[in-house]
Amino acid sequence: MYDKTVRRRRAVLGLLVALSLILLTAYFGEAAGGGLHAVQRGFMEVVSPIQDGASRALKPVRDLFGWFDDAFKARGQRDKLRKQLDQVRAQEIQYVAAARQAAQLRGLLRLDSRLKLSQYQPVAATVIGRSPTLWYSTVTVDHGSADGVRRNDPVIDGDGLVGKVTTVASDSAVITLITDQASGVSSKVNETGTVGVVQPAVGNPDDLLLQYVRRADQVRNGQTVVTAGTTSSRLDSVFPPGIPIGQVTHVDDQDILKSVHVAPFAQLRTFDYVQILRRGAGGAR
Amino acid sequence: MISPGLIARVAILAVVASIVEIAAVSQVSIFGVSADLSPLVVMSIGLLAGSVSGAVTGFAIGLFLDLALVQTLGVSSLVYLVVGYWAGRLRELRDPQASLTPVLVGALATAVATGGYSVVQFLLGVDAPVSFLLVRQILTTILVNTVIALPVYAVVRRWLEPALPDDPRRRRRRAYTTGGLSPLTRA
Numbered sequence: 298m299y300d301k302t303v304r305r306r307r308a309v310l311g312l313l314v315a316l317s318l319i320l321l322t323a324y325f326g327e328a329a330g331g332g333l334h335a336v337q338r339g340f341m342e343v344v345s346p347i348q349d350g351a352s353r354a355l356k357p358v359r360d361l362f363g364w365f366d367d368a369f370k371a372r373g374q375r376d377k378l379r380k381q382l383d384q385v386r387a388q389e390i391q392y393v394a395a396a397r398q399a400a401q402l403r404g405l406l407r408l409d410s411r412l413k414l415s416q417y418q419p420v421a422a423t424v425i426g427r428s429p430t431l432w433y434s435t436v437t438v439d440h441g442s443a444d445g446v447r448r449n450d451p452v453i454d455g456d457g458l459v460g461k462v463t464t465v466a467s468d469s470a471v472i473t474l475i476t477d478q479a480s481g482v483s484s485k486v487n488e489t490g491t492v493g494v495v496q497p498a499v500g501n502p503d504d505l506l507l508q509y510v511r512r513a514d515q516v517r518n519g520q521t522v523v524t525a526g527t528t529s530s531r532l533d534s535v536f537p538p539g540i541p542i543g544q545v546t547h548v549d550d551q552d553i554l555k556s557v558h559v560a561p562f563a564q565l566r567t568f569d570y571v572q573i574l575r576r577g578a579g580g581a582r
Numbered sequence: 583m584i585s586p587g588l589i590a591r592v593a594i595l596a597v598v599a600s601i602v603e604i605a606a607v608s609q610v611s612i613f614g615v616s617a618d619l620s621p622l623v624v625m626s627i628g629l630l631a632g633s634v635s636g637a638v639t640g641f642a643i644g645l646f647l648d649l650a651l652v653q654t655l656g657v658s659s660l661v662y663l664v665v666g667y668w669a670g671r672l673r674e675l676r677d678p679q680a681s682l683t684p685v686l687v688g689a690l691a692t693a694v695a696t697g698g699y700s701v702v703q704f705l706l707g708v709d710a711p712v713s714f715l716l717v718r719q720i721l722t723t724i725l726v727n728t729v730i731a732l733p734v735y736a737v738v739r740r741w742l743e744p745a746l747p748d749d750p751r752r753r754r755r756r757a758y759t760t761g762g763l764s765p766l767t768r769a
Contacts, residue, residue: 309634313641313663320645321656325706333655340649348605348650355606362610369613 401570404455409572412539414453417574420444424569425469434477438571441466449535451524451574457541457562458482458524459571470573474565475505475542484542486557487521489514495522495542495559505543507557512550520545522559537574584635587745592627592639595741599623600646615722618692620647622731624662625691626684626738628669630746636666654706661698665691688731689724696720 324333402421409419426437440446442465450462452472460480464471475482475495482495484507491514498504507522522545526538543559603619610616620643628636644658669687672678678687697720 306634310637310663310667313637314660317641317644317656317660317663319656320659321654321702321706324655337649337652337655341652344601344650347601351601351605352609355602359606359610362612366611366613 398569401455401568405453405570405572406455408453408455408457408541412537414537414572414574417537417576418445419453419572419574420446422446422470422571422573424571434474435463436472436474436571438470438472438573439468440573441469443467445575446470446573447576450576451536451540452571453540453574454563454568454571456564457543458536459563459565459568461535462573472571472573475561475563476565482536482542483525484522485525486514486516486545487523489516489520491516492525493557498558503560504546505559505561507545507559508554510555510557512553512555514555516545516548516555516557518545518547522557535576584631585745585747588631588635588742588747591742591745592631592635593642595623595627595738596639596643596646600643600650603647604650612726613722615719615726617726617730618695618723619734620644620658620662621665621691621695622688622727622734623738624666625669625687625731626735627742628666628671629673629684629687629735630739630742631670633667633670633674636668636670637663638666640664640666657699657702657706660702661695664698665694668694682732684735685728685731688735689728692724692727693720696723 320333324331327333405419405421409415420440422438422440424436425439428435446462446465448462448465452459452461458475460472460474460477462470463473473480476497478497480497483492484495485492486507491510493507493510495505495507498506505522507516510516522542524536524538524540524542526536541562543561546558546560549556549558599619607619608616624636624640624643627639631639640662641659644660644662645655647653648655648658669691672687700716700720
């Protein structure tokens with residue numbers, strides 16, 4: 298009985314293996330139009346409608362599992378895209394900073410050539426520190442006495458006058474901006490030649506005042522204020538003449554003098570590069 | 583002796599499983615692969631009904647899939663009949679009773695099926711590189727099938743149970759646990 302069972306089992310196994318191998322060999326060897334291929338096509342035609350119906354019926358189940366898989370994939374994609382976004386943001390920051398630096402340097406070059414400042418042998422310096430106060434009254438740059446920078450050297454950026462050097466170390470210097478309370482720049486209105494002294498407006502770092510302008514002098518909005526480059530016993534001007542300072546925004550009439558409000562050209566809050574005009578180099582004053 | 587009822591139930595199960603496999607399971611992607619019901623169903627039938635039933639069902643399901651999916655005839659049949667026969671022999675020789683047996687046997691059945699299918703394809707000269715991707719796909723399929731092996735086995739057992747021959751060892755265990763042969767009842 299046992300032997301019969303074993304024999305039957307082995308016979309079935311052998312038969313099935315042989316059948317599989319015969320099918321495999323025959324199918325593999327015959328052409329696409331052969332008998333087994335035809336049987337397969339016929340079977341497919343019979344099964345296709347059943348398969349189609351089952352596919353429709355099981356669509357909700359498929360969608361449910363698909364939803365889980367999509368959610369899982371979406372999480373992976375989200376993490377990947379976040380990484381890409383971080384990289385792109387970092388690149389964008391670099392590009393924007395580079396573009397801003399390039400614009401500032403272009404402005405410096407333009408101002409140099411327009412005002413013929415090469416006689417001062419300007420030194421380009423990078424801002425390495427700012428005073429943390431609201432007025433941004435001083436900045437520190439990365440050039441000092443070792444580069445020929447001296448106290449009271451005027452400083453410009455690509456838009457106009459920034460301030461002057463007030464403290465010098467060997468490799469750095471502190472620049473006091475024209476918005477500092479102690480600052481006073483001998484200036485004139487470019488269109489009319491009206492002279493005065495540019496001082497900061499108290500409490501407003503974006504506003505300068507052209508002081509000591511006589512009531513009779515003609516000053517209008519939109520006119521440009523530049524350095525006068527003059528020397529007086531009271532305010533010794535260290536700035537070369539003709540450096541743009543700002544534009545007249547409005548005029549206050551007082552008793553005998555006018556107070557002219559000037560918006561500075563220089564980007565006093567944001568500049569990264571400046572040029573120090575070395576007075577000792579050119580000797581012009 | 584295999585009863586006509588068992589043959590009918592196995593045949594229905596084979597057809598339904600193949601259609602569900604083609605129409606639904608193969609279209610659901612889990613971790614980038616689809617679960618493969620067929621080796622699990624064949625393995626379950628082998629474990630429940632024996633080596634001959636397992637081998638015949640494996641051959642039939644393989645043939646069905648090869649015909650319906652227009653694959654090389656005989657490849658799936660050969661692979662699945664080996665899986666079914668091996669699972670059946672395991673039951674006949676060892677009769678593993680641990681509740682996690684279907685999980686382990688399901689993982690091995692999937693490994694034999696996917697690995698065997700790949701080997702036969704390579705022997706037939708399919709020009710595909712043995713890449714890390716292929717190995718990863720096989721391993722992931724085995725992992726997914728391991729997870730679903732137990733529920734698949736439970737469904738197959740529930741479907742076949744009314745037609746399965748009464749196993750003397752099972753009958754003995756049932757009698758013991760219900761108190762019939764317990765030494766406590768004799769005392």
